Amino acid sequence: MGITKGVFVTGTDTGVGKTLVSSALVRRLVQMGCPVGVMKPVETGVLPEQLGESDAGRLMAAAGTRDGIDEVSPYRFLAPLAPLAAASAQERVIEMQEIMGRYQRLAARYSSVVVEGAGGLLVPMGKDWDMRDLIGRIGLPVVLVGRAGLGGINHALLTLDGLRQRHCAVMAVLLNETALCTTPAQQEQCESTVALLRERAGVPVLGPLPYQPQLGSDWSGAVEMLAQSSPIRELADLVWATAVGMSGSPRRGPQP
Ligand SMILES: Nc1ncnc2c1ncn2[C@@H]1O[C@H](COP(=O)(O)OP(=O)(O)OP(=O)(O)O)[C@@H](O)[C@H]1O
Numbered sequence: 049m050g051i052t053k054g055v056f057v058t059g060t061d062t063g064v065g066k067t068l069v070s071s072a073l074v075r076r077l078v079q080m081g082c083p084v085g086v087m088k089p090v091e092t093g094v095l096p097e098q099l100g101e102s103d104a105g106r107l108m109a110a111a112g113t114r115d116g117i118d119e120v121s122p123y124r125f126l127a128p129l130a131p132l133a134a135a136s137a138q139e140r141v142i143e144m145q146e147i148m149g150r151y152q153r154l155a156a157r158y159s160s161v162v163v164e165g166a167g168g169l170l171v172p173m174g175k176d177w178d179m180r181d182l183i184g185r186i187g188l189p190v191v192l193v194g195r196a197g198l199g200g201i202n203h204a205l206l207t208l209d210g211l212r213q214r215h216c217a218v219m220a221v222l223l224n225e226t227a228l229c230t231t232p233a234q235q236e237q238c239e240s241t242v243a244l245l246r247e248r249a250g251v252p253v254l255g256p257l258p259y260q261p262q263l264g265s266d267w268s269g270a271v272e273m274l275a276q277s278s279p280i281r282e283l284a285d286l287v288w289a290t291a292v293g294m295s296g297s298p299r300r301g302p303q304p
């Protein structure tokens with residue numbers, strides 16, 4: 049793939065904050081004047097009446113996109129299962145070619161595309177391919193979202209190792225506080241996770257993104273606030289630099 053503008057956001061696991069980080073990053077890029085396309089190639093557990101709260105719906109809201117939901121989210125499945133299992137439950141097959149076609153259409157229209165994976169790196173997508181194969185095919189640099197707490201070091205290093213095995217470029221690791229750190233021990237776990245990963249990751253380690261207690265009741269307010277946080281600003285600057293590197297300067301949209 050020749051097109052490398054934007055990022056593929058993957059995670060060390062499901063529920064680690066990929067949608068939160070992607071949404072805040074998209075908000076920040078839009079505020080910087082960078083037109084951003086969004087994509088969630090495969091999403092499971094999506095109820096048609098709750099599209100607004102789906103990952104695709106949240107990414108679209110963050111980008112303020114007028115693209116249709118099927119362009120952003122070609123494969124949506126009802127069952128809250130891993131992609132291959134959810135697709136099989138509906139007797140469907142996920143086609144990489146179909147995802148690539150939609151991605152290329154978005155990439156042709158935007159200075160940057162933010163693509164959110166599903167789950168982690170080795171999630172099966174088809175009979176003989178997984179999420180890592182899609183990452184390699186799309187060719188965007190990867191942002192790895194991981195937990196800032198205990199266990200986060202191993203998961204992040206394993207995922208980085210899996211990406212390196214396939215020569216996937218990694219832009220940054222972004223660590224997220226998915227739970228409130230209240231005790232001194234938890235704070236130390238968080239700080240030492242960040243410090244040790246900074247030593248060992250071999251790529252920039254950003255964060256931790258602070259825990260947002262209001263996320264459950266006010267998702268978009270929390271996203272707006274996080275778009276101004278230093279980890280997201282640093283990440284957006286890295287993505288901006290890629291977009292500039294590709295085309296001289298990102299096509300500027302309206303300023304906030
Ligand atoms: N910084 C945070 N502060 C508070 N809650 C958080 C934070 N990050 C994540 N969460 C909680 O974890 C949930 C999962 O986050 P998110 O949807 O971004 O994860 P994900 O990696 O995109 O998951 P999936 O694999 O389902 O796509 C959020 O709905 C929220 O409840």
Ligand SMILES: [Mg+2]
Pocket residue numbers: 066067068103164
């Ligand atoms: Mg998500």
